[in-house]
Amino acid sequence: MKMKKRTLGVLAATFAAAALPIMAASPASADQGACQFSLIDAGYRVGPKAEAACRTGSDSGNPARWVQCYWGLTAIEVTEVEAARACNAA
Numbered sequence: 001m002k003m004k005k006r007t008l009g010v011l012a013a014t015f016a017a018a019a020l021p022i023m024a025a026s027p028a029s030a031d032q033g034a035c036q037f038s039l040i041d042a043g044y045r046v047g048p049k050a051e052a053a054c055r056t057g058s059d060s061g062n063p064a065r066w067v068q069c070y071w072g073l074t075a076i077e078v079t080e081v082e083a084a085r086a087c088n089a090a
Helices: 001-023 032-041 049-055 066-074 081-090
Strands: none
Touching: 032 049, 032 081, 049 066, 049 081, 066 081
């Protein structure tokens, strides 16, 4: 019985040690450049309005960042699919 408890303890400690780096990893950083590159890659010219939308989309302190990025891009006639792709990249 002691061997079974010891084995379970070792397995639990091993699992915790393996999961710690995953739980402690920092979230992905927002990237305005990736948003803009996505637009360029789709054939759009990136001007001040697209830059502003991508900047908003990369603002990690703004809980509505994705929606505002999306609206900003679709307002300047970026297709819905490409706007969503760019804002996901931000």
